[in-house]
Amino acid sequence: MGEQIIPLIMCGGAGTRLWPASREVRPKQFLPLFGPRSTFQDTLLRVSDATLFERPIVITNTAYRFMVLEQLAELGLEADVLLEPMRRDSGPAIAAGAAFAQIRDDGAIVLALAADHVVGDTGAFVAACRQGLVAADAGRIVTFGVKPERAATEYGYICPGEVVSGEVRGVAKFVEKPDPSTAAEYIKAGYLWNSGNFMFRGSVLLDEYRKVDAESVQAVTDSVTKAGRDLGFVTLDASAFGSAKAISIDYAVMEKTSRAAVIPVSCGWSDVGSWHAVWELLDKDQLGNAAQGAAVFEDSRNCNVSTDKALVALEGVDDLVVVATQDAVLVSRQKDANGLKRLVAKLKTIAPEVTEDHIKVHRPWGSYQSVDNGERHQVKRIVVKPGSRLSLQKHHHRSEHWIVVRGAARVTVDQLVKIVHENESIYIPIGAVHRLENPGKILLELIEVQTGSYLGEDDIIRIEDDYQRS
Secondary structure, eight states, rough: OOOEEEEEOOEEEEOOOTTTTTTTOOOOGGGGTSSSOHHHHHHHHHHTTTTBSSSSSEEGGGHHHHHHHHHHHHTOOEEEEEEEOOOOOHHHHHHHHHHHHHHOTTEEEEEETTTTTTTTTTHHHHHHHHHHHHHHHTTTTTOOOOOOOOSSSSSSSEEEEEEEEEEEEEEEEEEEEEEEEEEHHHHTTEEEEEEEEEEHHHHHHHHHHHHHHHHHHHHHHHHHHOEEETTTTEEEOHHHHTTTTOHHHHIIIIIIIEEEEEEEEEEEEEEEOOOOHHHHHHHOOSSSOOEEESEEESBSSOOEESSSSEEEEEEEEEEEEEOOOSSSSSEEEEEEEHHHHHHHHHHHHHHHHHHOOSEEEETTTTTEEEEEOOSSSEEEEEEOOOOBBOOOEEEEEEEEEEEEEEEEEEETTTTEEEEEEEEEEEEOOOOOOOOEEEESOOEEEEEEEEEOOOOTTTTOEEEEEETTOO
């Protein structure tokens, strides 16, 4: 059978379980947690063998669309990028991907993958995909059941049933996250972890979903057929998609269908659902300590440190997580992931900005970072990618000074267009129509000094914008 698989990468979620590194505007799937690449990029590479996998579909949201393009470009890969107008959980997201895959290929076999999972053994994973393809082609909805390495309480479990084909089994039942003693019983009985990754023929998934909630499936398929195109993205129709019921694919389809099957796989899988899960995947010293960034350990065991800049020194402590970013520090017990969830919920009411955005803010043209601010001034470090430019804009309440520290800037100020080189500066008066662009081949870096009575980001009146932001 020469059939190929269309990967559907789901990366629209905003998990808080890895706060303060993961935040609403730049969540964990886009972070380089285990090396130079993000888990989203590793997921794309895992399904890049053109003999088995077709061009992927990525489903995300408007806020993440440029991060998705940037990380695809870093790998030299292309994808069809679908934008959800609002979050409706994994059920409608996967249904939309299935409906779009059918437009590309009416008989499409789809592999739905979460973008924030880690797979240590790609060969074993791809072998499982080949096995699952036979069952999916025969009309089964195949889930990947991970062979348990311990009595985990953070995953749902699958009880395998009768043999379907090769290693693929039917599903006798799905069970929720267990307590420790129940988890131990499940492992003895041969249960598998439910990884939340699936393979199916697009038409089969939609047919099974219709049996449970025909209105939502109609809404989602309408959102695909009425979708627009914007800067190369496929924008799902908002009114149609918004009328679909928010529900996970497990509740919507998998726990109700008679077509569920499971392929057992042992591939070093993790859903990276906590800092403890990150620690498990990192290299450690002889006392079990892991460090990303500058860290020193004295008489400490089984600790996990992640730091952007500040040196973190631990003495006489065990089983701690310390995560230091430039605007927030987390100190937590290793194993209490639920405690972190409660903490972030509290932070959302007390200091919501530290759960939503980083000090370094990513934009499609590059990034900016606040270095210092006071009542009437703010200093930022701005980085512009080669060939990119900011919007043509003006401000009502502030003037700006730009000092170039690397590269060369082409600056527009009203009628003036000027190249500003390293160690040169230019002044932007209040109300002046201005634009900054990088005409060169290297990153443009500059220091911006703002002064005025109001310095908020909402004092930007965009006149022209390459990225069609209002």
